[in-house]
Amino acid sequence: MTDSHAAPAAVPVDPHVGAATGGKVAMWLFIAQDGMSFGGLLLAYGILRVTAGDWPVPEALLGINLTAIATFILICSSVSMVFAVDAAKNRDQGGLVKWLMWTIVGGISFLGIQYYEYSHLHDIGITLTSTVHEGVVQNPLFGATFYAVTGFHGLHVLSGVIYLICILKKATTGAYTAGGISHSPVELVGLFWHFVDLVWILVFTFIYLL
Amino acid sequence: MSGSSPHAHPIDQKSTAKQKYIQIFLILTFLTVIEVFVPKVYSAEWNQNTKMLLLVILASAKALLVAMHFMHLDHEKTWVKYIAATPIYMGIFAILLMLESVYR
CATH class of the missing domain: 1.20.5 (Single alpha-helices involved in coiled-coils or other helix-helix interfaces)
Known part of the structure; x- marks a missing residue:
């Protein structure tokens, strides 16, 4: 941590990864392996669904419109995040704090919608172990896979919000905008947050729309 | 890129970057709206393959836009x-x- 704050210009240009810092390469490696974790879950979902035969139509059970709003909120938070990274690059302290706060608001709103959705689905009979729609018992794996995939993503949003709050706390002290100090930690949290958005784009398609 | 011009003003570069992000945001929003309508339009049993293909293409395009422009993979x-x-x-x-x- 100390090195990245001391001299951002000292990062050597590597023939393979260019001027990407060690932190950035590590974050990309983390994102790649985390992407494969999501891939594993979606793969299991796909195989279970294709081989089940009596899979319910997701659109009939899940609230597509509400989830589309949640998707829109996550896209908005990705834009505010990219503005925050830009503000950090331009040493704009006010802009950095403002856009980080909007990103956190977006993340918390998404989690609020997910909480509302989960409680509603639980009330109508879609739980981790059973799927009942309008009194008709359906394939229980629908509920199990739905909560497993969206819950795993929700935990990523939650950890992203916590990560963002930690970065915001330091940003308010000018830790990333003072002259000669690297803004790399803001870029790294940005990468993680965009990844969370990117994964949701795929989860929204595969779990809700298909 | 305007950034390569020796006369480019830093404020111009900043507003160009912001414009690009807003353009990407608008495209993502537009694609999301289309995505929501695809299952409604292609709801018939015989349309399922078209629906699947369209949704996978739309999701891949959105994911690629986020990776390339928001995660700066293009750089x-x-x-x-x-x-x-x-x-x-x-x-x-x-x-x-x-x-x-x-x-x-």
Whole structure:
């Protein structure tokens, strides 16, 4: 941590990864392996669904419109995040704090919608172990896979919000905008947050729309 | 890029970057709206393959836009792109396994 704050210009240009810092390469490696974790879950979902035969139509059970709003909120938070990274690059302290706060608001709103959705689905009979729609018992794996995939993503949003709050706390002290100090930690949290958005784009398609 | 011009003003560069992000945001929003309507338009049983193909193309386009422009993968060297592309192999594996399940 100390090195990245001391001299951002000292990062050597590597023939393979260019001027990407060690932190950035590590974050990309983390994102790649985390992407494969999501891939594993979606793969299991796909195989279970294709081989089940009596899979319910997701659109009939899940609230597509509400989830589309949640998707829109996550896209908005990705834009505010990219503005925050830009503000950090331009040493704009006010802009950095403002856009980080909007990103956190977006993340918390998404989690609020997910909480509302989960409680509603639980009330109508879609739980981790059973799927009942309008009194008709359906394939229980629908509920199990739905909560497993969206819950795993929700935990990523939650950890992203916590990560963002930690970065915001330091940003308010000018830790990333003072002259000669690297803004790399803001870029790294940005990468993680965009990844969370990117994964949701795929989860929204595969779990809700298909 | 305007940034390469010796006369480019830093404020111009900043507003160009912001414009680009807003353009990407508008495209993502537009594609999301289309996505929501696809299952409604292609709800018939005989339309399911078209629906699946359209939704996968739309989701892939959105994911690519986020990776390239928000995660700045377009500015990274090839090896960083290779690392980022690793999970795509998972997708290929998924397609192969599903095909095997269907045509077993």
